[in-house]
Amino acid sequence: MYYKFIILVVLVTLTTIPLLNDDVFGHGLGGDVAPPISFAGMQVTISTIMSPSDITVGEFGSASLQIRFFDQNTDTNLESVTYRVEVHQSGELLARETFFDRDGELNVEIRPKSGCSEAQPWMCTIYYGDREPISNGLQERGTGIPVIKGPIFTKGGLYNIQVVVLGATSPKTFVADQLEFDTFVSVAQDQFFSIPEATAEIPVTIKTYYDDVSNFEFKKSDKSISFKMPFDWSPDYVDLVQVVHEELRFPKSYEPYGPQNDFVGYVDGVQVDNRTLLVDPYSSESQNIIHFLVTANELKRINEELGSEHYSKKEMFFELVPKGQTTKNGFSTTFENGYKANVVWKQVYGAGSDIPFEITFFDPEGNLVKDINYAISVLDPNGETIYSNIGDDTTPYIGIKASEGIDTQKIFIKLEGMHSMTLALTGTGFTNWESYVISEIMFEVGKAGEQIVPTQPTVETSIPAWIKNNAGWWADGQIDDNSFVLGLQWLITNGIMTIPPTEQGAGSDDVIPSWIKNNAGWWADGQIDDSSFVSGLQWLISNGIMKIS
Known part of the structure; x- marks a missing residue:
């Protein structure tokens, strides 16, 4: 369509700010x-x-x-x-x-x-x-x-x-x-389950948008969970389904399902695509939210992979397996209307491979932007366009839909070196903005396993307000030292929380001085300012207890 073609030009030339429309669909x-x-x-x-x-x-x-x-x-x-x-x-x-x-x-x-x-x-x-x-x-x-x-x-x-x-x-x-x-x-419905750990029952909420779930199970050997749900796998019915959405919520303090971890998801034993499993540590202060968003194309792929015998199945079986902490490279970019995008990819990926770039969108207040539509293009070090995606011609809106404000684009990166990524925000819900807002940024891709340090200007301290709650819980002993440090480490590494540059130390032990925990409690109660709290974080980094990659 003509308007889709125009986006290709827009990605490079348009820099105006849109007239926003609040016609947004949360999921x-x-x-x-x-x-x-x-x-x-x-x-x-x-x-x-x-x-x-x-x-x-x-x-x-x-x-x-x-x-x-x-x-x-x-x-x-x-x-x-x-x-x-x-x-x-x-x-x-x-x-x-x-x-x-x-x-x-x-x-x-x-x-x-x-x-x-x-x-x-x-x-x-x-x-x-x-x-x-x-x-x-x-x-x-x-x-x-x-x-x-x-x-x-x-x-x-x-x-x-x-x-x-x-x-x-x-x-x-x-x-x-x-x-x-x-x-x-x-229409969503909350269902409540628990994970039986030795010290306590860990509450788990599944918000189902499709049908009642049942047979919730926890496997101690790999900390995986599974459940099933009624579903008609006949091809005629699958053709009618837009998406199957299941939302799982875990306490952030529960380490296997904490925000710093990586996960693998399966539907009927088939590993789902990167875009199907979304991790949202932003929307809740106390819970890590993991989404299964199984699209129509993914449902068809699973059906095809399992063959015609699968067509008669009347239920869908979900599995979620935590894979421990993962180290990521990444960068962030800010649009002229104050919106922000964080782009990250796992360090195990590098030049010469398909890299899943996870893109997360925030509004000027730092809140996750749900149901945002966007377009993307990437240029290699030679200035050649190696990837562009402006969405599907069959949709009434322009762009790719990130229904939960988080999306993954798998892009083949052939060369090491500096690349350019252009992102265009095109609208929300079914509504196209009158004009699109563009951001372009240079980023480096190295070898697989190589840490890339983004070249960015020095930034001042920036701490989301909800972290004060976590600091208070840590000071009160409701969160252990390791969970609190890992959580902050993940927030800093992924650009959600920024502190002044601090030299990374080697460290000889993991003992956290009591004055740092006292500072956290006082900061949570408003007795000391941000800079006093940050001094404790810098001490953890410089002494090797908190490692920032």
Whole structure:
């Protein structure tokens, strides 16, 4: 498409700041767009958007559902649309009703109501609103919008919202062949488990966006966990699934699943791709969050690898294996609108190999930016473009979607030396910014196993506020010395926390003086300033107790 081509120019030349839009989906699952259908010389489609976008069972009283019918090529709504909307979950019909909207953008309020005793759940659903007299569809009237009240969003999982366009351009005009669209939205549900360690039960929360999980198990030999979930592996169904999302939360103080570690994930025994497993130590002060984001392409790859016998399987089996600490190279870059990107890769990768570059996006306040869209290009030391990715032509938005604010791009780097990476932030959710914001930075790639020290100006102390909580817990004995040091080491190495340059010492033991722990407690209580706390960190580095790579 033409606008995709323009991005190639934009990546090099555009430096303007976008007008931001707050239409953001927290997990990329608060909204969906159906594949387009050819109709009257247009490529028409349906989008469904939930608000709030990140819904967890029991934490909301109602939600808004927006259904939009538009031409994907021109991003223009079709008017006077009559819809039939059905809501399904796990093969059960929950709601079916006809609606009418004059501007092609239908808004409906969903009010969950549990306790349905009918054999067929749709019989418990009731509808409120004004009816358009010709189509007999429920419609908006003034400030009032149609309401669906019933057993919808009362349990977590994937909901199929089927939309059939019965007519368009007038209440009297019906299409010769009805246009049928399938979209999916997810509702999260928290499930609670524990890991039996010798000293204590370690709490684990699984936030499932697809279906209930079961058979949670912990293997002491390698500290791995596993669980399963209902899933239909038939190719026809897999073709309909956008993504399967499971979110696992562990205490940061639990070393095997701490933020400084590396992990490997499996689905039905097949190791998943780098982009499927995302580690988020940023969103929670006390928990390390690990996401399984199994995309449609990854589901198809797993099915193909396991063969036709796998198509009849009715469940999905997850495994997560911690692999210990990993050392990374990396750099950070700041956009003109104050956004920041951290780019890291494991030191085991070097020139002559496919390097998985993990890219994490932050807003000006240092918060992870969810559902951000971006484009990327990389030039080698000779100035030749060796990689560019501007997203998929089939999506209504421009760019690659980092639904959790973290993404991985696997790039073949042939040569050692200085390379150039250009990143363009293009929008959020389904919304393209009016103009894109660009950042370009030079970075070095060496041999596999080689440590690369980024060339950066001297920086002042920068400590995220939530680290004070961790310091207080350490001073109170709730976190042991090793866990606290490893956590800070990881934060500094990955650029989340910055301190003045400090010479690395060799060190002869791992004993931390009591004055450093006292400083941490006083700092957490606000009795001393940041610089006094940092002096203790510098002592740990210079004496070899904390090693910064």
